[in-house]
Amino acid sequence: MSGTAAPPDEAGIIAEVAAAHDSATPLEIGGCFTKRAMLRPVQAGRGLSLAACAGITLHSPQELVIGAKAGTRMSEIAAAVAAHGQHIISEPPDFSGLFGGGAAQTLGGVVAANLSGPRRVAWGATRDHVLGVRAVNGQGELVRSGGRVLKNVTGLDLCKLLAGSHGTLAVLTEITLKVLPAPERRGTVVLPGLDATQGVAALSAALGSPYGVSAAAYLPAEAASQVPALAWLGGPVAIARVEDFATSVAYRTDRLRAELASFGRAEILDDAASVAAWAAVRDAVPLHGETGAIWRVSVRPSAGPAVAESVARAFAANWFLDWGGGLVWIAGPATAAAHEAVMAAAKAGGGTWLLLRAPEGLRASVAVIPPEPPALARITAAVKAAFDPKGILNPGRMYAGV
C-alpha cells in the first residue's frame, strides 16, 4: 500500500476519492482504523483516514442534536453531550479491549459499523439516531442525506443505508446524531443462579413489564466472574437495568424485583455498580482474555440460549447474552470448523452472525456475515455500483467481490 492520506477537511477527502476513482485505485477507508480486524480484510492500494477531519460542527442541546466531522473522537462527543446532561442513545461500545491498540474510535467508525450497546434493546441502534450525513461516494461526489431535525422523511433514507455499510458505499465526512437527556440515576435488578433459558425468560418478563427496562443481559458463571460488579454473586446472573429520575429508579427496581419473584430472590445494584456492570457488558469485557475468534450472533431473544448451547457443544466457547438474549457474544477457536458451528447455530436460530475478530486468514476465507439470497445479492451489487461504480471503497470488506 502506498501510504495513507489523512486530509484535514472534506475537500481533501473529495480530492483523494476523485483521484482514486480516476486511477481505479482501491482505498482502505477508516478513521483511526481501530476496527481493521473486523470483517474481511481489504486489499487496497492506498489508505484514506478521516482522523484529521474532526471537530464538532453543531451542538444544540435543547434541540437534542449534535453534529460532528467523521473523524471526531467518540470520547469528545460523549463529553460534549455529557456537559449538558445528555447521552448518546445507542450506548456505542468501545472494542479496544478486543482489538487492542490504544487509538480512540471515531464517530465515523461507530456509525459506519452501526455499533450499538446494551441500550439498543429498548432505544434502538446507532442507525436509528443518525439524523443526517455528508458523505463522498466512489466517484468523489459529495452526497447529503437527512439533516439536523428529528423527523425527516424527505427522499430515500441514505443515512440508514450508509450507517452499517462499513465504508463500502461512501466515505462519511460529517454526521448529525439525535441525543437524549442522560438519566439521573441507574439501577440494576440481578437474578443469580438461573440457567440460560430461565435467565432469558426472566429478561423477557422484565422487558415486557411496564417499568421501562433499558438493558437486559445474561452472563453465565464464567463470563460473570470477569466482571467485578457481578463476580461477587459467584455464579450466573440475569441482569436488567432501569435508568430514570432517582425516585423512579427506586420505585421501578422494587416493582421489577416483585414482578420477577418467581425467578428467585433478586439483588439490586446501585448507580455506581450499574455503571460498571453495563460498561463491561457493552465492551464485552468477559471476552477480553480470549485470544481466538469472536462472533456476534443476532437472533430473536428466546433463541439466544439455544445458540449458545449449540456452539458450546461444538467447541469450548466463552459466551454471554445481551439484548434480552438476542445478542449472543461468543469467543472460541479461530478455525473454520468453529465458524461452521456458529453459522449453523445462527441459522437454526433464524438470525444472523458477524465474525467480529479473527486472524486475517480465516476472515479472508469464510463468509464473515451471512451471504444474501440471489435476488438480494443482485440488489446489493447494483446498489454498490450506484455509489461506487469502480469498486474502490473498502472493496471486499463485507462480501467477497462487493
Place this chain on the structure above:
Amino acid sequence: MIQQPAPKPDVLARRDAIVAGLRRLVPESGVIAEPIRLKPYETDGLAAYRQVPLAVVLPESTEQVAAVMRFLHEQGVRVIPRGAGTSLSGGALPLADAVVIGMMRLNRILDIDYADRCATVQAGVTNIGITQAVQGDGFFYAPDPSSQLACMIGGNVGMNSGGAHCLRYGVTANNLLGLKIVTVAGEIIDIGGAHLDAAGYDWLGLLTGSEGQLALVTEVTVRILRGPEGARAMLAAFRSNEVAGACVDAIIASGIIPVALEFMDRPAIHACEAFAHAGYPLDAEAMLIIEVEGSTAEQDFLLGRIREICERHDPISLKVSQSAEESAAIWKGRKGAFGAIGRISPDYLCMDGTIPTSRLPDVLRRIGEMSESYRLGVANIFHAGDGNLHPLIMFDANDPDSFARAERFGADVLKLCVEVGGCLTGEHGVGVEKRDLMGVQFSATDLAQQRRVKDAFDPGWLLNPSKVFPLTDALPKAA
C-alpha cells in the same frame, strides 16, 4: 395542477389483455376494471389530485402479489401500491396507464410473540389493528399517525409514518424488525426477521419511507411494546408563541422527555375548541399539550416539575389532568383538529415540514405574514418536541384561484422550513405533492444518488412513478 408523465400508448391499447391477464392470477373479485368501480381509487388523502387508473388488482397473498408483479413487469406496466389510500402527499395517486395493487385483502395478523416482543402482520392490517390485537395483554404498537384507524401498516412502512408520540417512541423505522417484499420483477425477499441487528446493508432502513419506489411490502414484523402503567396530560396556555417555544426548550433542558409535546397556535385553538368544546383557553396565543407516563406517583412528579417550568413562563392558564377522563378531554380537541379545520373551511392543505425547534417563533411569524399576503387562513399544529410543523392552509377547492394560492402558500412554507435548517416533510412523505420541491432541499448530486439507488431496485421505473423525484429526473435509464 401537477404535471404527470404521458401514459404509455401501447399499455393503454393493451388494457383488455392486461386485465384478462390479471384475472388469471387472482380470484375473480380481485380485479376491478369497470369505470364506476375504479372511481374510489382515483385519489387518496390528497383529494385535490385525481386520476382513474387502468385497473385495480387486490391480491390475497404474497405469492399473488409476486405473480401480479411478474406479469406486469413483463408487460411493462406501471404499478401504484395502495393501502387504505390515506396518504396526505398523494403517495397513492394513480396514473392512467398504471395498475393499482391494493393491499387491503392482505389483512391477517400472522404471529404475535410476547416473549420476543414482536408481531408479524400482513401489509393491509390497519395501524390500530396491531395495537388492538395485543392491548388485551398490555402491549401496543407505538407509531400512531392521525389516520391510525384507517391507515395500513404497509403504507406506514412506505411513508415511515410518525404520530404524536414519536418524541418518546420513534417513527415507523424505529419500530420495525423485518419485512417481506416483492421486487419489481416479482421475486419474494425476506428482510430482517425477529432479531435486532441484520447483517449486510440496512435494507430495512432504506425501504422504510421509500414511498413504494423500491419494492412492494407484503408482510411486516413490528416491535410491540408493553404499555406504561399509566399516562396523564396537562395543558398550558401562553401569551405568545415565543414564550411557549421557550417553555418547550426549558422542559427538554430539564431532562424530561414527555411522551407527547403538542403545540397549537391561536387559530388552531379556536377551531378545535369550536369543534370539540374541550375547554381550551380562547385568550391564549399558544397552547401546549404535554403528556407523561408512569405510575401515578411518577406522573405527579413529572407533571409537578413541568408545571414549575411552565409557571416560570407567565402562563395564562395551566390545567393538570387528575384522571383519564380529564386527559381524554385535553386530547379531544387536538385529536379532532383536522375535522375542526374542515368545519370552518371547505378545504385545507395539511403541510408537514420540520424545523429546528428554536426557530418556531420566527417561522410562525413568517407563516402569519404569508397568510395575509395570500389571503388564506392558516392554523398551526406542531409536534413541538421534534420540530414537525403542520400548518393547515384553508382554501376553497371550487375556486381555482384559491387553490392555486394555497399551493403556492404551501410551497413557500416548505421552502421556509428548509431555509431555517429543516426539511420538506417530517412524516407525510414527498409523494406528488412535494416532488417538485426536492431541488430546494437537495443538490442535483444528492438527487442523482437517490435516483441511482432507485435504478438499482427498479431499472424500468415502473414502481409508483411520478412520485418523490422531480419529473425531469424520474426517467428510466433506457428512456
